[in-house]
Every structure is written in structure tokens, then in C-alpha cells.
Amino acid sequence: METDSGRGTEPAGSPLGRVVKGGVVALGRLRSLGLRRWLRMERDALVQTVKVTGTCVLGWWLALYVLKLDLPILVPVGVLLTVSATAYSTVIRGVQQVGAVLVGVAAATAVTWLIGINAATLAALVVAGLVLTRLLNLPAQNVQIPITALLVFALGKTYGFERLADVVLGAALGIVANLLVLPPRYVDEAVREVCGLSDELAELAEDMAKGLGEGWDEDMAREWLERARSLSQRLEETKESADQAAESVRLALRRRRYDRRLRQVAAAATCLDHACHQLRGIARGLMDLIAGVRGLPGEEGADLPRALSEQLMVLSRIFRDFGRLQIGHGRKADMHDLCAALDEGERLQSKLAHEFGSTENDEFRALQGALLDDCARIRHEFDPDTGPHKAAFPPTART
Incomplete structure (x- = not known):
């Protein structure tokens, strides 16, 4: 039902707000996964941080004590x-x-x-540097041309050769x-994105379930819809993480050992994409119902x-179990709980179809059918046996 592309969404917020939100999300993920699982997901990021730090220290030592450079x-x-982010893009960036x-x-010379x-020279160097950066199709954040030109302008021609030596050594x-010392694979990063999005979808479905059970109003429905839209936009980041994981193994010596994991991450991202849009359709339908638009009964039909x-509580379980199945080799207990939730959802589907009473309001009757259909489609997306995303489930959790 929800077909508009993010209309009515609010801005992403201030930088400080995003930092605070990121911290809250990280703490929530730690609480949800437990310390052991969280450390496993963060292991690769920690390794890469230590590696880059060690490389910087080594470069400084070589420049100061071996090459005797003035500005090590x-x-x-x-x-x-x-x-x-990846070994492949590091090679490209180094050449750039x-x-x-x-x-x-x-x-500058x-x-x-x-x-x-x-002053005219200074202005000419800045303009020429920025124009050349654009003409050479360098990334917008790569301002090495004007920076180098200005440094040569300020410190003299001799510095230009020192600058070149510094950059060549640092790039090398x-x-x-990144190629030889524990090259980043970013498969775990993509898994973390998938798991995090699954948890947030689970929280949204749970909040919607509690709201409908305890009494809801138009403000609550509007908040659900805005959250669903925001998560729908976040899916683009999840897809980018999956693409980054695929790129990170392009120069790997044993690339084939990552193939199955990469297929699983890509399939999981697609699965969440479809399910998120369907949950967004449910939120859109509830919003229309409580607002009384398109001839719907409004608050009279809120019960x-x-x-x-x-x-919706069952769907929350499914989202959460699916996210946990992406971690490591997947636990059989999570697969069993997901399958049990699918069975429970099927039972509730029949009960709900029976309880939706007949109404003379054609729009309300169509909305009831749409809500039923969206719930059924979400469950179908996560069905490990007959669903369209079988590759999203680890084979070890099936046995």
C-alpha cells in the first residue's frame, strides 16, 4: 500500500544528534546480542584499527630514522x-x-x-587545483592537488619532492x-548492518503490536509510519555494505571461501528490503485508518x-531471529524459534481473517485485506523452506 518514496520524512538531524543516536543504537545492540556476540561482530573493525595504527607508526619511524625526512x-x-574500506579501493586511492x-x-612549479x-599565484593555484581535481574525476574529498600546490607555494620547490616522497611511502x-596484512573483508560489517536493521524492524513491529493492544491514536500511527520510512531509506546503506563486502574480496587470494557468505548477506539484505516495505505498508494502512482518509472510519475503526x-508481535520475533541467524554460522535455536513463529503467524492469520467482521465500507474492507496480505507476505519472505530467499539462511542452522 505504501508506494510513495519517503514523503514526509524529517531531516537526518544534527551531527550531534546522529552521534547520540548512534551511541544509543550501539548500546541497544550490545544489550540485545550479549557481550560475546557483540565482540564477535566488532572483531574485524578492531583488528583493522590496530593494523592501521601500527602502519602509521612504522611509516613515521622509517621516515624519521631511515629516510631522515624533515617532516616524518x-x-x-x-x-x-x-x-x-577495502584492499581494492586502497590500491585505487593510493594511485590517485x-x-x-x-x-x-x-x-605549483x-x-x-x-x-x-x-596573491594572484595563490588564487590561481587554488582554482587550478580544484578544476584539475574535477577534470581528473578524483573524489570530491581528494584535494591533494590544491593542497600540494599551496604547500609548494609556501615552502619552496624543494618541499615538492619531499612531499612526493612522503606520499609515495605512505601510499605504499x-x-x-591492506593487501597483505589481514586485509579487510567487511563481511562482518555487512552482517552487522543486516543484524542491526533486523533488530530495528523487530522493535518497530513490537511497538506497533503493543500500541494496538493497549490503545493507539493518530500521533502513534504517524510515528510508526515515519520510523518505517526511515528504515526503508536505511536499507540503501545495508545494500551498500553488502556491495562493499563483495568488493573487499576482489583481490583476495582465496576468494571462493567467501562466496557463500557473500551470497547469504546479499540475500538477507534483499529479504529485509522486501519485508521492510511490507511493514511500511501496514503502518501506512493504520495511519490512513486512524486519520479517516479515503472514506475510512477513522477512530471508530481503531478497535x-x-x-x-x-x-505483529510474531513478526517482531521473526525479524529478531532472522538477524541473529546472520551472526556466525547461525544457531539452531534461533532457526527453531523462527519456524515456530512462522507457524504461529499462520494460525493467527486464519483467526484474524475470521475476526475481521463484514463491513459495508468498501475502503475498510479493502484495508483489512491489505493488512492480512502484508502480514502473510512478510512471513513468506522469511520462510526458509518455501520462501524466495533461501540463500539468506545459514545451512548449518537447518540441520
């Missing part, structure tokens, strides 16, 4: 600028960094030779570290059968 701190800066510095040195050192160390609240 620029080598770890080069490492940080080069090291990217070195090329940008070369262009910056050449531009040529411009200062032509018009000398003055970053590439070697829905308790079976709908119970159905």
Missing part, C-alpha cells in the same frame, strides 16, 4: 589518506594520491615560475598493509481485533 609525520598522514601530488607539484609568488605502506496485535 606526513608519511602516516599519507597512510591514513590511502587506506580505504600519488598522481594528485605529482600534478600539484607540477602546477609552473605557475610560480610564470607569475611569481603573490597503506597498500601493502482492531487483538489477533492483529499478536500477529
Whole structure:
């Protein structure tokens, strides 16, 4: 039923608000998963942090004690600028960094030779650097060309060659570290995104269930719809994480061992995408009902059968079990609970269809059918036996 693309959504909020929200989400995930599972999900991020830190220290030591460079701190800066999310993108970024510095040195040398050192030179270097960055199709955040040009402008031509040596060494160390020393795979990062989104969908379904069971109003319905829309937009980030995980193994020596896990993450993201849109359809329907739009009865029809609240609570269990199944090899207990929830949902579906009374209001009758259909479609998405996303379930949890 919900077909509009995020209409009425609020801005993402202030940077501080996003930081606070991120902290709250992280604490909630820790509480939901338990310390052991949470540490397992964060293990790869911690390893990569330690690795990059060690590479920066090594680069500084080489620059200071071996190469005797005047500004050894620029080598770890080069490492940080080069090291990217994946080994493949690190190689690309390293080449871009070195090329940008070369262009910056050449531009600064040529411009200062032509018009000398003055305000016009400074302006010309900045403009030329930004234009060249765009023409060379470098990322918007890569401003090495104008920065290098300005540093050469301020410190002299000799610095340009030192700058080039710093960046080359930093880029080389970053590439070697990300290629050979525990290269980031980001499969766990994608799993974390899937698991987190599953938990948030579970919380939304649970809040909707409690609201319908305890008494709800238009403000509550509007909040449910806004949350569903926000989660629908978040799915794009989840898909990007799955794509990043696939890219992270492009240069892996034993890439095939990741294939099954990557297929599972991609299928899980698609499964959540479909289920999220269907839950959003339920929220949209409830909002329309309580608001009395399109000829619906409004508050008079807000007293829905308790079976709908119970159905939403079942869907919450399904979302949560599905997220937990993505961690590690998946636990059989979570699979058993998910299957039990699917069976319970099927029973409630028949009960709900029976309890939805006949009404002369055609719009209300259509809405009742849509709510039933959305609930059934969500359960079908998560069915490990007959559903469309069988690859989203770990095979070890089936036996």
C-alpha cells in the first residue's frame, strides 16, 4: 500500500544528534546480542584499527630514522589518506594520491615560475587545483592537488619532492598493509548492518503490536509510519555494505571461501528490503485508518481485533531471529524459534481473517485485506523452506 518514496520524512538531524543516536543504537545492540556476540561482530573493525595504527607508526619511524625526512609525520598522514574500506579501493586511492601530488607539484612549479609568488599565484593555484581535481574525476574529498600546490607555494620547490616522497611511502605502506596484512573483508560489517536493521524492524513491529493492544491514536500511527520510512531509506546503506563486502574480496587470494557468505548477506539484505516495505505498508494502512482518509472510519475503526496485535508481535520475533541467524554460522535455536513463529503467524492469520467482521465500507474492507496480505507476505519472505530467499539462511542452522 505504501508506494510513495519517503514523503514526509524529517531531516537526518544534527551531527550531534546522529552521534547520540548512534551511541544509543550501539548500546541497544550490545544489550540485545550479549557481550560475546557483540565482540564477535566488532572483531574485524578492531583488528583493522590496530593494523592501521601500527602502519602509521612504522611509516613515521622509517621516515624519521631511515629516510631522515624533515617532516616524518606526513608519511602516516599519507597512510591514513590511502587506506580505504577495502584492499581494492586502497590500491585505487593510493594511485590517485600519488598522481594528485605529482600534478600539484607540477602546477605549483609552473605557475610560480610564470607569475611569481603573490596573491594572484595563490588564487590561481587554488582554482587550478580544484578544476584539475574535477577534470581528473578524483573524489570530491581528494584535494591533494590544491593542497600540494599551496604547500609548494609556501615552502619552496624543494618541499615538492619531499612531499612526493612522503606520499609515495605512505601510499605504499597503506597498500601493502591492506593487501597483505589481514586485509579487510567487511563481511562482518555487512552482517552487522543486516543484524542491526533486523533488530530495528523487530522493535518497530513490537511497538506497533503493543500500541494496538493497549490503545493507539493518530500521533502513534504517524510515528510508526515515519520510523518505517526511515528504515526503508536505511536499507540503501545495508545494500551498500553488502556491495562493499563483495568488493573487499576482489583481490583476495582465496576468494571462493567467501562466496557463500557473500551470497547469504546479499540475500538477507534483499529479504529485509522486501519485508521492510511490507511493514511500511501496514503502518501506512493504520495511519490512513486512524486519520479517516479515503472514506475510512477513522477512530471508530481503531478497535482492531487483538489477533492483529499478536500477529505483529510474531513478526517482531521473526525479524529478531532472522538477524541473529546472520551472526556466525547461525544457531539452531534461533532457526527453531523462527519456524515456530512462522507457524504461529499462520494460525493467527486464519483467526484474524475470521475476526475481521463484514463491513459495508468498501475502503475498510479493502484495508483489512491489505493488512492480512502484508502480514502473510512478510512471513513468506522469511520462510526458509518455501520462501524466495533461501540463500539468506545459514545451512548449518537447518540441520
